[in-house]
Amino acid sequence: MEKHTIIIVEDDEITALNLKLSLQKHGYKILATCDNALDALLSIEKNKPHIVIIDISLQEGSDGIALGRKIRQNYSLPFIYLTSYSDDDIISEAITTEPYGYIVKPFDPSSLHATIQMAIFKYDMEMKRIEEANASKIDEESITKLLHAKKERDRPIVLFGTAYSVDIAKNETCYNGQKLKLTKKENAILRLLVAKLGSVITFEQAINYVWKENGATENSIRTLVWRLRSKLPTDIIKNASGIGYYIEE
Numbered sequence: 256m257e258k259h260t261i262i263i264v265e266d267d268e269i270t271a272l273n274l275k276l277s278l279q280k281h282g283y284k285i286l287a288t289c290d291n292a293l294d295a296l297l298s299i300e301k302n303k304p305h306i307v308i309i310d311i312s313l314q315e316g317s318d319g320i321a322l323g324r325k326i327r328q329n330y331s332l333p334f335i336y337l338t339s340y341s342d343d344d345i346i347s348e349a350i351t352t353e354p355y356g357y358i359v360k361p362f363d364p365s366s367l368h369a370t371i372q373m374a375i376f377k378y379d380m381e382m383k384r385i386e387e388a389n390a391s392k393i394d395e396e397s398i399t400k401l402l403h404a405k406k407e408r409d410r411p412i413v414l415f416g417t418a419y420s421v422d423i424a425k426n427e428t429c430y431n432g433q434k435l436k437l438t439k440k441e442n443a444i445l446r447l448l449v450a451k452l453g454s455v456i457t458f459e460q461a462i463n464y465v466w467k468e469n470g471a472t473e474n475s476i477r478t479l480v481w482r483l484r485s486k487l488p489t490d491i492i493k494n495a496s497g498i499g500y501y502i503e504e
Contacts, residue, residue, distance in 0.1 A: 258284045259305040259375060262298050264322065265337065266290040266313050270360070274308065274337070277364040283371070292322040299330060306375055311338035311349060320345075323352040327497045328473070333378040335370055337362060353496040381495045384455045393447065393460050399423070401450040415449050415502060416491040430488050440465050441483045444476070448492065453504030455495040476500075 261283050265271040271288045278285060286302040289295040291313055299307065307326060311319040319336065326334050335356035336349055349357065355374030358367055402423050405413045411423040418431045428435045428445055437445065443465045447456055458473040465471070465479070480500055484492055493501050 258282060260284045260286050262286050262304045262307045263288045264295040264307060265310040281368045295322060306371060307334040309334055309336055311336050320349055320352060323354055327352050331497055333374045335374050353494050393464050398447060398450045413449055415452060421449050435486060437486060440479055444479055445483060448502045452502055455499050455501045457499040461499060
């Protein structure tokens with residue numbers, strides 16, 4: 256069995272040592288232990304770990320949440336937070352970086368091990384989704400064909416999620432038969448996600464399909480999805496952390 260590799264980012268020496276010893280007992284290989292964000296990023300770039308464990312609060316103003324955000328933006332790599340905080344505001348901020356887990360100090364070695372295993376499994380599944388995703392060109396013609404292949408036999412309606420439907424002819428989305436008030440771009444990203452149900456839509460694919468012009472960024476997609484989620488009655492859009500989004504088939 257492959258030995259999973261880990262980088263620990265923790266500025267408390269005793270906690271870092273306890274983490275290292277506990278994880279080694281569970282068969283993990285510790286590539287590095289860093290006490291600040293800069294060293295952590297350099298070590299990630301050099302060592303390419305399977306996963307990173309980050310203390311939310313680091314010394315010298317190097318915030319663990321900011322480090323998590325940089326990892327999400329620049330690396331295809333899972334990370335989990337370790338913290339003594341349980342404050343709702345801190346947790347809410349941490350969630351925006353899309354971590355793969357969250358452990359509160361003092362940590363239980365068995366719980367930490369389980370969290371790491373679940374994080375690695377989730378990441379591997381997301382990578383598999385990407386590999387299995389249809390690599391064909393995403394344009395209006397191909398999306399329309401995909402939607403028509405999914406439509407009801409006698410009407411131009413595609414059902415998805417629970418109680419959602421897209422009217423291909425009218426380009427409208429409904430929930431329990433009621434039309435949702437969405438902008439043109441919100442309709443476009445949802446149409447793309449529905450056409451590719453079960454497959455991850457990458458940021459690049461979403462930008463190319465929704466904007467069709469220069470100037471949009473990954474943050475443009477994140478903002479668009481955030482606004483769309485706020486208008487949908489249920490949470491059906493899933494994160495493929497650092498990669499894109501998908502709706503389960």
